[in-house]
Amino acid sequence: MPGQKRILPNFVSFKWDDYLKETGGIPAPKGCFKQSEAPPGNEFLPGMKLEAQDPRNTTSTCIATVIGFYGPRLRLRLDGSDNKNDFWRLVDHPDLKPVGWCEKNGGMLQPPLGFRMNASSWPSFLLRTLNNAEMAPETAFKSEPATPEGNKFKVGMKLEAVDHKNPYLICPATVGEVKENMIYVQFDGWTGGTDYWVEHDSREVFPVGWCAATLHPLQHPGKKDKAAKLRRPSGNASVSGVSSATATGASTSTPGQTPPPTPPPAVTSAKAESDSTSTSSSSSSEAAADISVTIYINNSCISGPYLSPHKLWQMPSHIGPAPIDKALQYAVQFCVDCAVQPKAIMGFFKPSPRGTIFLTATYGGEKHTMKIGSPYNRASFWKAIDKLCEDLLCCGNFFTSQPLKEPCPRCARKAEDNLNQPGSSSSGSAVKSSAAAPKRTHSTDSSTASTDRDHKPPKAAKHQKKITTQPASSTTTVSEVKQEPKPSSSNPSNWTIEEVIRYVSESDSALAAHVDLFRKQEIDGKAFLLLNSDMIMKYMGLKLGPALKLCALIEKLKAKKT
Numbered sequence: 001m002p003g004q005k006r007i008l009p010n011f012v013s014f015k016w017d018d019y020l021k022e023t024g025g026i027p028a029p030k031g032c033f034k035q036s037e038a039p040p041g042n043e044f045l046p047g048m049k050l051e052a053q054d055p056r057n058t059t060s061t062c063i064a065t066v067i068g069f070y071g072p073r074l075r076l077r078l079d080g081s082d083n084k085n086d087f088w089r090l091v092d093h094p095d096l097k098p099v100g101w102c103e104k105n106g107g108m109l110q111p112p113l114g115f116r117m118n119a120s121s122w123p124s125f126l127l128r129t130l131n132n133a134e135m136a137p138e139t140a141f142k143s144e145p146a147t148p149e150g151n152k153f154k155v156g157m158k159l160e161a162v163d164h165k166n167p168y169l170i171c172p173a174t175v176g177e178v179k180e181n182m183i184y185v186q187f188d189g190w191t192g193g194t195d196y197w198v199e200h201d202s203r204e205v206f207p208v209g210w211c212a213a214t215l216h217p218l219q220h221p222g223k224k225d226k227a228a229k230l231r232r233p234s235g236n237a238s239v240s241g242v243s244s245a246t247a248t249g250a251s252t253s254t255p256g257q258t259p260p261p262t263p264p265p266a267v268t269s270a271k272a273e274s275d276s277t278s279t280s281s282s283s284s285s286e287a288a289a290d291i292s293v294t295i296y297i298n299n300s301c302i303s304g305p306y307l308s309p310h311k312l313w314q315m316p317s318h319i320g321p322a323p324i325d326k327a328l329q330y331a332v333q334f335c336v337d338c339a340v341q342p343k344a345i346m347g348f349f350k351p352s353p354r355g356t357i358f359l360t361a362t363y364g365g366e367k368h369t370m371k372i373g374s375p376y377n378r379a380s381f382w383k384a385i386d387k388l389c390e391d392l393l394c395c396g397n398f399f400t401s402q403p404l405k406e407p408c409p410r411c412a413r414k415a416e417d418n419l420n421q422p423g424s425s426s427s428g429s430a431v432k433s434s435a436a437a438p439k440r441t442h443s444t445d446s447s448t449a450s451t452d453r454d455h456k457p458p459k460a461a462k463h464q465k466k467i468t469t470q471p472a473s474s475t476t477t478v479s480e481v482k483q484e485p486k487p488s489s490s491n492p493s494n495w496t497i498e499e500v501i502r503y504v505s506e507s508d509s510a511l512a513a514h515v516d517l518f519r520k521q522e523i524d525g526k527a528f529l530l531l532n533s534d535m536i537m538k539y540m541g542l543k544l545g546p547a548l549k550l551c552a553l554i555e556k557l558k559a560k561k562t
Contacts (some may be wrong), residue, residue, distance in 0.1 A: 003052045006074070014172075014219075014220050016172075016208050016209060016212075016220055019172065019221070020158065020208075023158075023188075025156070025157075025158040025174070026156065026157055026158065027157065027158050027159070027207065027209075028153055028154075028157035028159045028175065028207060028208070029152065029207075030207045031148060031151050032148060032152045032157075032200070032207075033148065033159075033205060033206060033207050034145055034146070034147050034148060034201040034202070034203060035203070035206055035207065035210065036092060036142075036145045036146055037145075037540050039071070039072055039210065039213050039214045040073065040090075040091050040092045040142040040255075041072070041091075041142075042069060042072045042074075042091050042140075043091075043136075043137065043139060043140035044069060044074055044091060044136055044140050044289075044313075045066065045071070045134075046066050046067060046068055047065065047066060047133050047134055047475070048061060048062070048065070048066045048135065048136040048140075049065055049079075049099055049130065049133045049134065049136060050063075050064055050066070050076075050096055050097065050098060050099060050128075050135070050136040051063060051064070051096070051097040051098065051099055051100075051102055051109070052064040052076055052089065052095055052096050052097070052140075053095040054078060054110070054112050055087045056085065056111055056112075056113045056114075057112075057113045057337075058316065059315070059316075059334065059337055060110035060111075060112070060113070060337075061097075061102045061107055061108075061109055061110060062078045062079065062080075062109060062111070062112045063078070063080075063099070063109060063126065063129060064076045064077060064078050064079065064111060065077050065079055066098045066136070067083075067086060069216060070168065070215075071211070071214030071215050071216035072090055072091045072092070072214055072216075073088050073089070073090055073091075073216060074088065074089050074090070074091060074096075075087075075088055075168065076088070076089060079112070079114035079125075079126075079129050080111050080112050080115045080116060080117065080122075080125060080129075081112045081113075081114060081116070082114075082116065083117070085112075086165050087167070088162070088168065090139075090203055090556055091141070091142050092142035092143060092144055092145065093144070093203060094144045095117050096141060097141065098135065098136060098137075098138045099130065099135045099136070103347035103543065106513040107513075108514075108541070109126060111125075112121075113360070117360040118365075118367065119365075119366065119367040119540075120362075120365040120366070120411040122541065123537075123538055123539055123540065123541035124538055126541060127263075127537070127538070133543060134154070135477060137425045147343045148200070148201060148202050150181075150200075151180065151181050151183070151200040152177050152180060152200075153183045153200055154175065154178065154180050155175055155176065155177060155178055156174060156175060157175045158172065158173070158174055158175075158208055159172075159173055159174075159175065159205050159206060159207060159208060160172060160173065160208060160210050160218065161173040161187070161204060161205045161206070161207070162204040162205075163187065163194055163219075163285075164194065164196055164204075165193075165194050169217075169219050169223070170189070170206065170211055170216060170217070170218055170219065171187050171188070171217070171219040172188045172219070172220075172221050173185050173186060173187050173188060173205075174186045174188055176195065180196050181199055181200050181201075182198065182199055182200065183197070183198060183199075183200055184196075184197050184203075185197075185198055186206065187221075187222070188221035188222070189221035189222030189320075190221075190222040198239075202381075214223070221460070232441070237348075239247060244480065246560075257417070268402040270302060275359045290308050291323065291324045291377065291378055292320065292321040292322060292323055292324070292327075293320055293321065293322070293324055293327050293378065293381060293401070294318055294319070294320035294321050294322075294327075294401070295318065295319045295320060295327055295331055295385065295399055295400070295401065295509065296317065296399070296400045296401070296402065296403045296404070297315045297316065297317060297318060297319070297331075297334070297398070297399060298395075298397055298398055298399075298400060298403075298404050298408060299315050299398075299405070300408065300411075301394065301395035301398045301399075301408045301410075301411050302394055302395040302411050303392070303394050303395075303398065304392045304393035304395075305340070305393060306339055306340060306344055306345060306391075306392050306393065306394075307335060307338050307339060307343070307392065307394070308338055308339065308340045308516065309369075310335070310515075311338035311516070312338055314337060315334050316334075317403075318403070319331060319334075324374070324375050324377075324378065324381040325356055325357055325374035325375065326379070328357060328374065328375060328381060328384055328385070329357045329358070330429055331385065331388065331399060332345075332349075332357070332359060332372075332388065333360070335388070335392065336359060336360075336361045339361075340361070340519065341519075342361035342362065342363050343361065343364075343368075345352060345392075346359065346361050346368065346370055348388070348391040349370065349372045350370055350372070351370050351372065352370060352372050352373040353371065354371075354373070355371035355372045355373045355374065356371070356373075356374045357371065357372045357374050358370070359371075359372060360372055361473070363510045374409070382401070383474070385399050389555070395408060395410055395411050397410055397411070408496035475516065484525055491525075492525045492528065492529060492560075493525050493526045493529060494525055494526075495524060495525030495528070496524055496525070497518055497522060497523060497524050498518060500518055500523060500524060500525055500528045501515040501519070501524065501559050503516050503553075504518070504550070504553065507553050508549055509551070510546070510549070511546060511549055511550065514540070514542060514546060517540045517541075517542075521539065521540060528554065528557075529554060529557065529558060531550065531551075531552065531554060533547045533548065533551050536550055536551070
């Protein structure tokens with residue numbers, strides 16, 4: 001393991017008892033931490049396979065390999081990725097699952113972000129990767145510990161924390177400040193370049209003595225004189241990659257540390273604060289990396305015709321706090337990943353050679369990448385979000401700066417209007433909903449931030465040409481609009497992709513979880529009749545059981561045809 005020989009002597013020689021007497025520090029009680037009272041055992045071995053969320057794209061579940069471990073901490077690498085994106089997880093982390101868990105729960109394994117091969121080769125790559133591989137046993141996956149009730153940390157308490165710049169290291173640290181559900185972690189003896197804000201229930205902070213109990217190496221505290229030479233004094237810190245401005249305040253008793261910066265807005269499970277505040281009335285002069293926002297995704301709202309309702313569950317409840325360029329990138333990328341046709345979403349944007357936002361999509365059997373321009377201030381960010389809602393033909397409250405505390409009034413009103421007007425179509429409703437949504441106000445004060453908009457309607461009319469609808473006759477009723485259309489032909493060879501999907505879903509409910517593959521691979525009736533088990537397993541990535549079920553349906557159709 002890199003650096004193991006260098007840090008093991010520190011682990012052996014460092015003693016908390018002597019250090020606490022020397023500094024007069026008080027250990028944080030174990031009840032403050034979201035860690036098991038008795039550290040979990042580690043049954044994983046290098047080379048074992050498991051399923052893990054991609055830390056750079058949390059909507060994707062991927063195959064990972066154990067590269068190494070320190071105590072109950074695993075160093076993982078996503079198969080198809082490189083060693084530059086290795087990450088660390090505890091054995092009781094909820095993101096880790098045994099191989100097969102994703103399929104059992106109706107999901108699909110995805111290639112990692114930055115997959116080094118052609119995306120169309122992912123099914124065959126996955127088969128080769130898992131063939132004769134050693135799978136991590138189910139007993140190796142431990143239950144996640146309970147979340148502590150509230151933030152019980154106090155300023156000055158000692159703990160052990162992961163160094164975000166060198167995540168294989170755990171170092172002695174001090175709680176420098178407490179604000180709502182956040183704590184400011186200051187590494188003892190070092191300047192502020194590596195300090196950071198983190199939520200009180202983070203899995204990257206540990207009670208005093210945790211490393212000794214788990215045989216995990218523990219770094220020595222830095223020395224004041226030495227630290228000044230190795231690292232520049234800095235008051236900046238980050239939380240999840242979000243930069244914060246330096247703030248003045250009283251320093252702690254730990255030598256060599258700087259006062260903590262103002263923390264980002266605290267995020268709780270029940271209620272989250274809105275965008276981070278700014279003292280200036282205009283944010284045009286701020287750097288994009290210094291402006292952080294939180295954007296809430298209300299996937300119960302009308303999502304429009306471009307997003308697949310079956311994929312919306314993949315979207316998180318909110319994004320951020322994050323820099324405005326990253327927040328926009330995540331919002332757009334989530335829409336691409338959840339699109340019926342990713343190519344259509346990519347078509348909303350103009351490529352920018354100097355852009356800093358990267359979008360990726362797979363269609364036509366190839367992976368496509370695009371760079372687009374980033375917002376330069378808070379107002380331009382929300383303008384881009386409004387434009388995205390217009391293009392998607394979705395509800396104007398699909399993306400908001402504050403969570404909706406009750407069902408969306410616009411969607412409820414639109415549903416009522418549709419019932420009173422039986423001739424309206426769903427896609428037409430989406431257009432009207434988007435057009436009726438006023439613009440957001442771009443406030444830099446979180447206390448006044450809201451989802452209210454100016455009453456200047458967006459130019460949605462130009463987007464209506466993208467979706468064609470058939471006008472309903474005067475005798476059309478609501479029940480007739482909702483009724484599923486019958487196949488256009490009794491001959492399966494003439495079925496459309498949607499008719500194939502409907503047939504598969506109605507024939508076997510267990511196969512309904514895989515119907516999006518038919519859209520992705522553009523399998524209509526003629527192509528459906530040509531499928532065999534090898535094709536289904538190789539190109540669609542299905543396991544043997546679902547593949548055999550599909551083959552049985554195909555043979556049944558062929559028998560009827562003859």
